[in-house]
Amino acid sequence: MSFKSLFSRALALAPDRLHFAAHSHHLWPDASFEAQQQAWLDANLHADRKWDLIFGETIPRAQAHVVAELGLASPDSLVFSSNTHDLLLRVFSAFERRPVRILSTDGEFHSFRRQADRWGEAGEAVVTRVPLAPFDSFAERFVAAARAGDHDWIVVSQVFFRTGGLFDRIEDLAALARPEGPWVLVDGYHGFMATPTDLSAVADRIFYVAGGYKYAMAGEGACFLHAPDGFAPRPVITGWFAEFGDLSGPPGGVKYRSDGGRFWGATFDSSALYRFNAGREMLADQGLSTADVADYGRTLAILFEAAVRSGSAGVLAEVEILNPVEGDGPRARFLALRHRDAQAWRTKLLAAGVVTDVRDDVIRFGFGLYQDAEDVDRLIAACRSI
CATH class of the missing domain: 3.40.640.10 (Type I PLP-dependent aspartate aminotransferase-like (Major domain))
Structure with a gap:
């Protein structure tokens, strides 16, 4: 399932960009x-x-x-x-x-x-x-x-x-x-x-x-x-x-x-x-509650976390995952990964058109409705390239 059509204006402005900073400047929907x-x-x-x-x-x-x-x-x-x-x-x-x-x-x-x-x-x-x-x-x-x-x-x-x-x-x-x-x-x-x-x-x-x-x-x-x-x-x-x-x-x-x-x-x-x-009101029209959106983001986070743990995301296999996805209880809508090279990784990802966010030695990947599983695959490949 994809909800990208709700964000067509924002996505069209930078079609090659992968924006995985939904926990920072979340992209704005067309309704806005x-x-x-x-x-x-x-x-x-x-x-x-x-x-x-x-x-x-x-x-x-x-x-x-x-x-x-x-x-x-x-x-x-x-x-x-x-x-x-x-x-x-x-x-x-x-x-x-x-x-x-x-x-x-x-x-x-x-x-x-x-x-x-x-x-x-x-x-x-x-x-x-x-x-x-x-x-x-x-x-x-x-x-x-x-x-x-x-x-x-x-x-x-x-x-x-x-x-x-x-x-x-x-x-x-x-x-x-x-x-x-x-x-x-x-x-x-x-x-x-x-x-x-x-x-x-x-x-x-x-x-x-x-x-x-x-x-x-x-x-x-x-x-x-x-x-x-x-x-x-x-x-x-x-x-x-x-x-x-x-x-x-x-x-x-x-x-x-x-x-x-x-x-x-x-x-x-x-x-x-x-x-x-x-x-x-856009979410209501789509029949989406916060729980629904959180579950959607959790699904994408699980895909990415699995790649990090398996080594499919390259050097990210070396990180400490500060908030791993565990169960279906309340959680943040981002994954926080700690590593001494977090700042350098973010710089390289930005150069590759991937927007993430870093705080000291923690690189954060945020998930939202304007991404889908294909985007996560592209993200994993980008991480592997650094």
Whole structure:
């Protein structure tokens, strides 16, 4: 089975390219091209009244898609922004005392890693990082550190961007969360629409951030925050969109929406939400759920992993597979392979028209709907050639 026809525009732009970085810049489906055009048409048709349409139709559609994907109770817990870094800043700003005591890991994405380093330098935060390695014991070690009870903010990835390891103890962290602290934030960027994710049991106690750049196929600009009621009621970094709705606050002071809308920012490019909605509706039209797409990607990953293990992919037989495909449970939508020559291999593959991704000594191969088994065969042959 092939779904390449859904991505005909993107594939036609570089017909000889093999793009195995679906975990990075996922190619955009044809439906998003039409959605981008519609965003332009709506902006110029409605002009000054464009925001009535966006907040009246576009955003509620996007919220409904996220609610359905994650099992949330209400769309009112969701706000959108251009990137997750912006959303992290807003949550951090809601802590009333400094320094903020943060528990995290040494495997978080750079949007948090760099900012946390700078908060630490400035005396704004004290950051404790639990090492990912050895990963077999990571979850137990992290939960134990969280239970120690001396942190204000617990930040952890659902799926770790470098290694593809999956954290499966979110419910244990949610059990610790309190409005007075600690707050728990899960970075779901490599989990959202990569693997089925049900937050219904924990959504009333955790923050969750993700976006559309990767598996949601919407490109940059379609990031979101789920904020539980009662947590972080008055972020210091706040935009004027947070002034609209059911407001609460001290007499004479700055008032905020009482739902997740308290984290709204200000004017943003809404075209990404058009693309996000179009991608979700395209999948629905095809009868494809996240579970279906994940299974499809798993099948391709299994083919490639088998070639790596057997030696059919040449020098890749020397790698350490950090996240092998095991069973049919939740997993990353990429294979992470560690080797000292990972950087050099990626360079050679790029020269051969194969797009992969590398983080330090880990080369990553991501799988999606715009590939098929024939592409995997070509990938294996390309790897063999280096």
